[in-house]
Amino acid sequence: xxxxxxxxxxxxxxxxxxxxPMASMAISTVVVMLLSSAMAAxxxxxxxxxDNTSLVMEACKNISGEPFKVGFLPEFCASTxxxxxxxxxxxxxxxxxxxxxxxxxxxxxxxxxxxxxxxxEGGRIATxxxxxxxxxxxxxxxxxxxxxxxxxxxxxxxDFGRKGKHGPTPSELPECIEKTNHNIxxxxxxxxxxxxxxxxxxANEILEKLAIVSKALIDLFLAGKKDGN
Numbered sequence: 001x002x003x004x005x006x007x008x009x010x011x012x013x014x015x016x017x018x019x020x021p022m023a024s025m026a027i028s029t030v031v032v033m034l035l036s037s038a039m040a041a042x043x044x045x046x047x048x049x050x051d052n053t054s055l056v057m058e059a060c061k062n063i064s065g066e067p068f069k070v071g072f073l074p075e076f077c078a079s080t081x082x083x084x085x086x087x088x089x090x091x092x093x094x095x096x097x098x099x100x101x102x103x104x105x106x107x108x109x110x111x112x113x114x115x116x117x118x119x120x121e122g123g124r125i126a127t128x129x130x131x132x133x134x135x136x137x138x139x140x141x142x143x144x145x146x147x148x149x150x151x152x153x154x155x156x157x158x159d160f161g162r163k164g165k166h167g168p169t170p171s172e173l174p175e176c177i178e179k180t181n182h183n184i185x186x187x188x189x190x191x192x193x194x195x196x197x198x199x200x201x202x203a204n205e206i207l208e209k210l211a212i213v214s215k216a217l218i219d220l221f222l223a224g225k226k227d228g229n
Contacts, residue, residue, distance in 0.1 A: 052090050056081045059093050063216035077213045093221035098157050100214040101177060105150035107207055108143045108180075114203070115140040118196065125196070132194040139187040139200065146180045146207075153177055157218065161225070170222050177215040184208050 060077035080103060081087045081096055090096050115136050118125055125132050153176040156168045184207050191200045 052088050053082065055090060055092075056087055056096065059096055059217060059220060062220055063213070076209055077217075080210065080213065093217045093224065094157060094160070097173075097214050097217035097221060098154060100210055100217060101150055101153050101157065104180065104207065104210040104214060105147055105154070107210060108146040108150065111143040111203055111207070112140055112147065115143065129195055132191070132196045135190040135194045136196060136200075138190045142183040142187040142190075146183045149176065149179050149183075153180075170225075173218045173222065174215050177211055177218060181208065181211045181215075184211065 056078055057074070060074035060081070063077060064074050077100075081099060084099050084103060086099050087096065090099065119133060119136055119140075120126065125136065153173075156172050156176050160168045160170070160173055184204050188201065188204050191197050
């Protein structure tokens with residue numbers, strides 16, 4: 001069994017070594033194949049139920065093309081979904097979007113805790129860096145807002161098409177996730193000229209990627225509904 005984290009490490013190192021777009025594309029293709037093989041081996045080794053590797057890989061491949069063009073290609077999408085056990089029971093892109101939205105909520109909640117630790121009484125930031133402390137408090141509000149919004153998003157995505165005329169409209173699904181992107185961008189702007197900019201930028205990059213993938217999966221699901229699939 002090829003561990004998922006090893007595949008991710010191989011990808012990041014090879015991607016840095018790639019010198020042309022063609023080389024980068026070839027590396028991405030190989031990594032997606034490795035991810036698929038690793039997770040298929042994991043599923044068969046368990047001997048319990050078939051996994052949903054093909055659904056995940058197809059969805060992640062589709063959002064990297066027209067009209068979605070998720071810029072970081074399928075590997076982040078695939079590694080995120082295939083590391084979550086609920087993906088094995090996903091029936092369609094709606095379920096995959098729910099999973100990524102829930103993962104995003106977990107990450108946002110973790111950032112609330114991280115900011116609280118950075119602002120703890122007696123710490124360097126709280127006592128000596130008032131500018132960073134103010135920015136972090138604003139970020140904490142952004143992250144807390146994301147957690148609340150994503151719970152609403154979860155319900156909207158889950159209820160779509162299941163509540164009759166009183167249920168959510170198609171536009172509400174992607175718009176809900178898009179609200180979290182505004183929170184992330186607000187936090188990034190708030191800390192950009194402070195001493196914690198680098199630390200927060202790395203965390204916000206992951207959050208932004210999760211939000212983009214979740215919205216793209218929703219768009220893919222809605223496109224399938226429109227086509228009658």
